[in-house]
Amino acid sequence: MALAPEFHEMAKRVNNWGRWGAADERGTLNLITDAVVRDAAAEVRTGRRVPLAVPLCREGIQTGAIPGRVNPLHTMVAVNRELFGAGTVATSDDVVTMGLQAGTHWDGLAHVSYGGRIYNGRPADSITAHDGATRHGIEKMRHIVSRGVLLDVARAHGVERLAPGHAVGPEDLASAEELAGVTVRPGDIVLVRTGQMRLYLAGDRQAYTYPSPGLSFHAPEWLHARDVAAVANDTLTFEVFPPEIDGLWLPVHALALVEMGMPQGQNWNLEELSTACAEERRYAFLLSATPDPFTGATGAPVAPVAVL
Numbered sequence: 001m002a003l004a005p006e007f008h009e010m011a012k013r014v015n016n017w018g019r020w021g022a023a024d025e026r027g028t029l030n031l032i033t034d035a036v037v038r039d040a041a042a043e044v045r046t047g048r049r050v051p052l053a054v055p056l057c058r059e060g061i062q063t064g065a066i067p068g069r070v071n072p073l074h075t076m077v078a079v080n081r082e083l084f085g086a087g088t089v090a091t092s093d094d095v096v097t098m099g100l101q102a103g104t105h106w107d108g109l110a111h112v113s114y115g116g117r118i119y120n121g122r123p124a125d126s127i128t129a130h131d132g133a134t135r136h137g138i139e140k141m142r143h144i145v146s147r148g149v150l151l152d153v154a155r156a157h158g159v160e161r162l163a164p165g166h167a168v169g170p171e172d173l174a175s176a177e178e179l180a181g182v183t184v185r186p187g188d189i190v191l192v193r194t195g196q197m198r199l200y201l202a203g204d205r206q207a208y209t210y211p212s213p214g215l216s217f218h219a220p221e222w223l224h225a226r227d228v229a230a231v232a233n234d235t236l237t238f239e240v241f242p243p244e245i246d247g248l249w250l251p252v253h254a255l256a257l258v259e260m261g262m263p264q265g266q267n268w269n270l271e272e273l274s275t276a277c278a279e280e281r282r283y284a285f286l287l288s289a290t291p292d293p294f295t296g297a298t299g300a301p302v303a304p305v306a307v308l
Contacts, residue, residue: 003114004248007255010217014224015259017120024120025140027109027261031229032146036187040147040286044307048280050273052191052289052304053104054200061200061236061267062102065209069099101299104267106144106230106291107238109136111298112250112257119261132296139293141263141300146189146229148287148306150270150277151176154195161195167216167240168192174222180283186227189287193270197234201271214240217248220255223262231256232265232289232304265289265302273306280308 020030054061060071078093101107110133113124119136126135154162156176162168173192177184184190192215200208212235219239223231239252256262277283289304 003251004245006245007217007248007251010221010251010255011259014220014255016261017259022120024261025109025136027119027263028227028229029141029144029263031187031227032144033187036147037145040145043147043282043284044286045282046280046308048276048308050276050306050308052268052270052273052306053302054267054269056096056098056103056301059205060103061205061208062099063205063209069102070097071102072096072098100294100297100301101266103301104269104303105265105299105301106138106141106232106289107253107257107264107266107299108133108138108141108291108297109257109261109263112253114254114258117258119258127298133298134296137295138291138297138300139295141291142293144189144230144290145286145288146187147185148189148191148285148289149182149184150180150191150193150273150283150285151184152179152193152270152274152277152283154193155179155274155278159195161198162213164211164213165240165242166194166213167244168194168213169216169218170222173219180277181281182284184226184228187229188226189230189232189289190223190228191268191270191273192231192233193274194234197267197269197271201269209236210241212237212241214238215252216240217243217245217251217255220252220260220262223256224260228262230263230265232268234268234270236267238264238266265304268304276306276308282308
């Protein structure tokens with residue numbers, strides 16, 4: 001089924017192709033300037049550090065709903081091995097097989113295509129089975145450090161968790177911004193809390209998967225108007241799922257990654273951060289969130305840390 005006309009209209013409004021030059025592979029991360037990072041560092045008041053990644057483990061988030069995204073399979077290949085003879089220093093080593101987007105991760109700009117194109121108009125066939133993403137690989141998403149802003153939509157609605165199918169639109173984001181007492185500004189990384197992660201933390205992996213609240217089809221326009229550098233949330237699907245517009249599957253992925261060149265993160269644990277921000281009455285912080293630089297990958301794990 002062809003993409004609906006309203007999708008193409010929205011795509012024109014949020015398109016960033018050529019904004020940072022024809023050769024650009026960083027998209028909205030260009031908005032994180034040295035000045036933005038200096039200002040972000042000024043948000044640190046107490047030094048309180050909040051980890052935002054879920055543990056990488058065999059019983060992780062993936063349930064088989066997304067083919068190929070296997071939870072980490074951890075194997076010890078050496079246990080207390082004395083390399084230089086009996087009584088010498090011993091080492092232990094291990095290996096992991098996993099989907100790069102199995103846990104807390106960033107989607108890179110090559111993760112999604114439509115109409116044969118990826119961000120900045122490059123051909124989708126620049127992604128190959130042998131080399132992966134020859135353009136816009138996740139390794140181009142270097143040194144992601146900026147001001148983070150938690151938009152706690154669930155708290156703004158007075159609930160622990162948004163209802164399945166709740167489409168987080170501009171009104172929700174604006175309400176959470178008002179609750180936070182901050183103004184989202186260019187270069188910020190916005191973290192949208194729905195509370196969906198509570199299901200996974202409680203052990204209900206299947207309910208966490210879907211149906212799920214998530215970003216609305218209209219959310220990218222709000223983020224584009226504020227020149228947000230990247231956005232992440234606490235769901236598997238990132239956008240509301242099933243979709244709010246019948247037959248229009250993953251439109252937010254296409255708008256954010258292909259049209260805007262804006263990285264998006266999924267499976268971020270924002271529960272402790274929600275509590276910390278409410279306790280300190282501050283919803284802006286220094287955020288360090290650089291993905292593992294797998295060359296040619298379309299996404300990668302990340303272990304973000306918010307510093308308040």
